[in-house]
Amino acid sequence: EKNVVSELTIAELYSVVSRVVGVPGEELDALVEYMVEASGAHLIQVEWSDVFRRAYVMAGELKLKTLDLLHVSAALVMKAREFVTLDKEIIGRGSVVERLTGVRVVPSQER
Numbered sequence: 395e396k397n398v399v400s401e402l403t404i405a406e407l408y409s410v411v412s413r414v415v416g417v418p419g420e421e422l423d424a425l426v427e428y429m430v431e432a433s434g435a436h437l438i439q440v441e442w443s444d445v446f447r448r449a450y451v452m453a454g455e456l457k458l459k460t461l462d463l464l465h466v467s468a469a470l471v472m473k474a475r476e477f478v479t480l481d482k483e484i485i486g487r488g489s490v491v492e493r494l495t496g497v498r499v500v501p502s503q504e505r
Contacts, residue, residue, distance in 0.1 A: 398474065401439070402464055403465070404430070406465075444471045445464060445468045445471050455494055458487060462484050466495065475498065476498045477499050478500045480501070485501050
């Protein structure tokens with residue numbers, strides 16, 4: 395199975411790593427690139443209008459924060475079978491995510 399990430403995941407990695415680690419530009423680029431490569435993930439381009447459209451439809455039932463909703467929606471657009479995450483809210487709504495999308499939420503600790 396192929397591990398994939400969207401541009402949203404890359405943006406979130408940049409945000410988190412820059413705040414937590416506090417490294418400057420080129421080092422930040424290298425660290426994010428390393429994290430993605432070390433996970434064995436490949437960047438997949440998605441049609442963001444499709445991601446948003448699916449998010450609008452699922453928002454009422456998923457009841458996730460905006461970025462979390464967009465991550466789940468992007469996974470659905472990418473035709474993912476599993477969604478690996480550290481996010482406690484997404485994990486907590488895992489059964490609803492799977493029922494609505496067919497995408498199984500997997501806590502990253504189980505990987």
